[in-house]
C-alpha cells in the first residue's frame with residue numbers, strides 16, 4: 001500500500017466520523033448493543049479468540065473485520081466506525097497491520113479505551129524476516145512499518161496477548177476479575193500445550209525451509225527454528241515481480257523443496273505457478289489474519305487451525 005492510499009483511508013475515516021454522533025443521551029441504551037455488558041471491539045481474529053476465551057460471559061466481544069475477508073484489505077464503514085465508538089474498549093493488532101486504526105483511534109470519543117496490542121508483545125523487525133534470498137526487498141515495505149505485524153503466529157505472543165487482555169478486562173469490569181483470571185489461566189494452559197506440540201513435532205525434520213507466497217510466517221519460522229522464504233513481502237496486496245518468482249523457483253529446485261505454501265484466503269496463482277515449474281506441491285497454510293466462513297461453520301479456532309498448520313508443516317518438512 002502506498003502513501004496516497006493511506007491518505008485516502010484517513011480521509012474516508014475522517015468523513016465517516018464527521019457523519020456519526022457517538023454520544024447517546026445519558027441513561028439511554030447504547031445503539032447496536034444486544035446486552036447490557038460492556039462491549040469490546042477487537043480488530044483481528046487472534047485478538048478475538050483470546051478476548052473471547054478470557055471474557056467468557058463477563059463481557060460482550062465483537063469482531064471488526066468481517067469473517068472470511070482479507071484482513072490486509074479491510075477498512076471500516078461509517079456504521080462500523082460508529083459501533084467502535086460505542087464500545088468501552090477498542091483493541092487492535094497494531095505494528096502497521098491495520099492502516100485504518102491510527103486515524104480512527106484519534107477520532108474516537110474519549111470514553112473509549114484504546115489498546116494497541118503490538119506494544120505488549122515481542123515483535124520482529126521487518127528487515128529480519130527478509131531472508132538472504134529475498135534481498136531484492138521492496139522499498140515501500142520499509143515505509144509500511146519497521147515491524148512484521150503477524151506476531152500472533154508466535155504462540156508466546158498469544159500468551160502475552162491473553163495476559164494483557166486479562167489485565168485490561170479486569171480494569172473494565174472489576175467485579176469479574178476472578179472470572180477473567182480463571183479463564184486466562186485455562187487458555188494459557190491450552191496455548192502452552194500447543195507450544196510443546198510444535199516443539200516436539202518440528203524437532204527432527206529433513207528440511208527446515210518454509211517457502212510461501214506471502215511473508216506472513218516469519219514468527220512461526222523464528223519460534224520453531226525454520227527458515228522462511230517468501231515471494232512477496234509482508235502485505236498480501238503486493239504483486240510479485242517475474243524476477244521474485246524466478247528466484248524462488250531456482251531456490252525450490254536447488255534445495256529439492258517438495259511443498260510450497262500459499263496463504264489461505266489469498267489468490268494462490270503464485271504458488272500454483274511455482275508448483276507447475278518445479279513439481280513441488282502447493283499447500284495452503286493459514287496465517288490466522290482471519291478465518292474463513294467455512295472454518296467458522298466447522299467451529300475452527302486459533303488452536304485447531306494452528307494444529308492443522310503443524311500437521312502440514314510436518315508433512316512438508318518430512319519430520320519424524
Ligand SMILES: [Zn+2]
Nearest residue numbers: 216234235236
Ligand atoms: Zn499478512
